[in-house]
Amino acid sequence: MSALLEVRDLQRWFPVKGGILSGTRDHVKAVDGVSFDVRRGEVLSLVGESGSGKSTIGRTVLRLDTPTGGRIRFDGHDITDLTRAGMRPLRPRMQLVFQDPYASLNPRHTVEQIIAAPLEIHGARMNAAERRRRVEEALALVGLLPQHASRYPHEFSGGQRQRVGIARALITRPDFLIADEPVSALDVSIQAQVVNLLLELREQLGLTILFIAHDLAVVGHISDRIAVLYLGRLVELAETRSLFTRPRHPYTEALLSAAPIPDPTLKRQRIVLQGDIPSPLNPPSGCSFRTRCRYALPACSASRPPLREVAPGHFKACIRDDLVLAADAA
Amino acid sequence: MFPAPSDEVLSVRNLSIGFRTPGGILPAVQDVSFSVRRGETLALVGESGSGKSITSLGILRLTPPAPFCQVRGEVILRTPDGRAHDLLALPEPEMRSLRGDAMAMVFQEPMTSLNPVHTIGEQIAEAVRFHRGLGKRAALGRAAELLELVGIPNPHRRLSNYPHQLSGGMRQRAMIAMALSCEPSLLIADEPTTALDVTIQAQILELLQELQQKTRMAVIFITHNLGVVAEIADRVMVMYAGRVVEQAPVVPLFKAPRMPYTQGLLRSVPRLDWAGRRGEKLAAIPGNVPDALAPPSGCAFAPRCEHHRPGLCDAAVPPLEASGADHDVRCVRWSELLPEAAA
Numbered sequence: 042m043s044a045l046l047e048v049r050d051l052q053r054w055f056p057v058k059g060g061i062l063s064g065t066r067d068h069v070k071a072v073d074g075v076s077f078d079v080r081r082g083e084v085l086s087l088v089g090e091s092g093s094g095k096s097t098i099g100r101t102v103l104r105l106d107t108p109t110g111g112r113i114r115f116d117g118h119d120i121t122d123l124t125r126a127g128m129r130p131l132r133p134r135m136q137l138v139f140q141d142p143y144a145s146l147n148p149r150h151t152v153e154q155i156i157a158a159p160l161e162i163h164g165a166r167m168n169a170a171e172r173r174r175r176v177e178e179a180l181a182l183v184g185l186l187p188q189h190a191s192r193y194p195h196e197f198s199g200g201q202r203q204r205v206g207i208a209r210a211l212i213t214r215p216d217f218l219i220a221d222e223p224v225s226a227l228d229v230s231i232q233a234q235v236v237n238l239l240l241e242l243r244e245q246l247g248l249t250i251l252f253i254a255h256d257l258a259v260v261g262h263i264s265d266r267i268a269v270l271y272l273g274r275l276v277e278l279a280e281t282r283s284l285f286t287r288p289r290h291p292y293t294e295a296l297l298s299a300a301p302i303p304d305p306t307l308k309r310q311r312i313v314l315q316g317d318i319p320s321p322l323n324p325p326s327g328c329s330f331r332t333r334c335r336y337a338l339p340a341c342s343a344s345r346p347p348l349r350e351v352a353p354g355h356f357k358a359c360i361r362d363d364l365v366l367a368a369d370a371a
Numbered sequence: 372m373f374p375a376p377s378d379e380v381l382s383v384r385n386l387s388i389g390f391r392t393p394g395g396i397l398p399a400v401q402d403v404s405f406s407v408r409r410g411e412t413l414a415l416v417g418e419s420g421s422g423k424s425i426t427s428l429g430i431l432r433l434t435p436p437a438p439f440c441q442v443r444g445e446v447i448l449r450t451p452d453g454r455a456h457d458l459l460a461l462p463e464p465e466m467r468s469l470r471g472d473a474m475a476m477v478f479q480e481p482m483t484s485l486n487p488v489h490t491i492g493e494q495i496a497e498a499v500r501f502h503r504g505l506g507k508r509a510a511l512g513r514a515a516e517l518l519e520l521v522g523i524p525n526p527h528r529r530l531s532n533y534p535h536q537l538s539g540g541m542r543q544r545a546m547i548a549m550a551l552s553c554e555p556s557l558l559i560a561d562e563p564t565t566a567l568d569v570t571i572q573a574q575i576l577e578l579l580q581e582l583q584q585k586t587r588m589a590v591i592f593i594t595h596n597l598g599v600v601a602e603i604a605d606r607v608m609v610m611y612a613g614r615v616v617e618q619a620p621v622v623p624l625f626k627a628p629r630m631p632y633t634q635g636l637l638r639s640v641p642r643l644d645w646a647g648r649r650g651e652k653l654a655a656i657p658g659n660v661p662d663a664l665a666p667p668s669g670c671a672f673a674p675r676c677e678h679h680r681p682g683l684c685d686a687a688v689p690p691l692e693a694s695g696a697d698h699d700v701r702c703v704r705w706s707e708l709l710p711e712a713a714a
Binding site: 090091198199200201228229230231232233234236237240241255257258259261262285295296297298299300301302303304305306307311313314315317318 | 418419538539540541568569570571572573574576577595596597598599600601602604621622625626635636637639640641642643644645651652653654655656657659660
């Protein structure tokens with residue numbers, strides 16, 4: 042399976058200015074040397090806590106933001122240095138679904154206007170009837186009815202709004218979709234509907250999806266592979282089953298252990314991480330997780346551990362190969 | 372009034388809360404009854420609009436004043452001195468002396484519930500000065516003790532920090548310190564971990580459980596996260612469209628839920644320990660939560676329910692029936708659905 046998206050050593054540093062006269066004082070390294078591929082037809086998830094850089098990666102690979110360093114290739118084209126005009130022919134193929142279905146839909150536009158907007162932006166020449174047909178096709182894909190096209194966002198519930206947001210992303214018939222926390226603003230019973238919808242669409246349209254989320258249970262359900270981020274760096278990347286049953290990075294182990302499971306009879310040995318995520322302005326030397334890691338050795342502060350393949354398809358950035366970590370979710 | 376068990380801290384009887392809107396009275400909470408005992412954690416579970424947060428605001432009398440909001444029913448709080456306070460009938464000054472003292476609340480978003488222009492120390496000290504009449508210095512000393520209790524390192528230094536200088540998890544710890552400042556008999560925690568990262572959520576849940584063991588306070592924990600419920604609750608009350616639809620101790624509720632809504636909710640949550648079931652469809656509940664201004668007739672869940680029987684379920688609102696020891700369910704078909712529920 043070839044890669045649709047290839048990301049190599051991606052960096053996105055945000056300058057911190059000292060004042061009007063003094064120049065840049067420092068950098069927040071939101072993304073600092075991240076490499077991964079998204080294979081054609083797969084769902085790859087980026088998982089991490091706030092400040093891990095997962096949303097910045099999503100925005101940068103779509104070139105809504107410009108990387109500080111590294112390369113991004115989409116379907117063989119190097120898009121790292123493309124201008125806005127240069128990106129334009131590729132945009133219909135790569136679309137984004139947002140987290141908040143309330144903030145991401147214009148309240149003064151009808152659903153038809155909202156969903157058809159990408160067609161207009163990409164200069165598709167079509168008459169009103171053709172446009173209407175495409176809107177209805179997109180609505181049908183997400184389980185909405187043709188008569189919904191003339192309504193306004195406030196007439197819909199949160200789950201239905203998220204369907205409108207997905208329809209808007211699909212109208213240009215993309216092959217690559219980035220979904221940034223698409224279900225975390227939704228109620229539990231509605232989350233399941235939207236997760237099912239994404240799984241169906243992927244099957245039906247052969248979509249490649251980069252799924253960005255913090256909820257490991259949702260991620261485990263939808264992904265083929267999972268990449269775990271901590272402070273702007275990848276700490277582990279593996280197939281879903283392999284990551285859940287045999288995590289190899291202590292941070293992944295702690296994340297799995299912290300995620301609550303809805304079963305009151307399940308007795309689990311909880312690993313509670315101490316402290317907070319360090320400031321990305323001043324990350325610890327060496328391994329950035331070592332300050333909260335219960336397996337940390339003096340050697341962990343010496344140099345930054347590279348992401349290495351430790352089993353077929355299973356990568357980790359940790360020098361401790363002697364650990365057998367708790368497979369909590371087995 | 373029936374003689375209550377001596378360790379009952381809060382008893383709520385037939386609480387109804389309605390809001391006046393241009394479209395008519397919006398019944399946000401209808402006929403809710405429950406009680407919480409000393410040392411017990413009651414989880415209030417429901418989706419947005421189910422009335423779980425409004426119930427807690429009603430108990431603390433923090434809902435908007437009449438005529439915009441009507442609160443009916445009876446809420447009795449028992450303080451350690453043996454007195455029973457009829458909260459809905461108390462004059463406001465007495466209510467103020469109970470809030471933050473005998474009963475306290477922790478909210479979802481610690482950034483919006485802390486005052487950004489006062490230091491953490493001042494904000495925690497305020498409660499002890501008001502309720503305990505301590506002087507400024509003694510109150511700040513108590514505030515430092517409380518910060519230490521909730522696991523904030525360098526508590527004396529943190530007293531002079533402003534909320535924006537703390538991380539999200541630290542802010543929530545400070546909120547909890549404030550809530551616990553007068554050793555409340557009842558703590559209401561409204562989605563206290565929803566805005567936090569999972570590793571920080573785990574810290575806060577552990578802290579709340581530890582503190583509850585020390586103080587034996589009663590806790591009402593409001594959440595939509597069933598995983599969190601399974602970890603902290605002794606008893607669970609499920610709300611849907613303003614009404615209690617099921618109430619039971621935590622294990623029977625998760626292992627043998629009797630209301631089709633509870634069953635559907637539990638089935639629709641992806642679980643971490645289901646990694647092998649990747650890509651399978653989740654058992655989603657179809658449809659949406661009903662419009663509170665135009666509720667369906669009869670059972671509010673009927674339009675989304677797979678066991679819905681026309682003519683039966685939409686005839687009248689089903690009563691909340693006792694279906695076993697300490698297990699109540701609001702469904703006219705619960706007993707005929709029983710074998711399925713057990714399967």
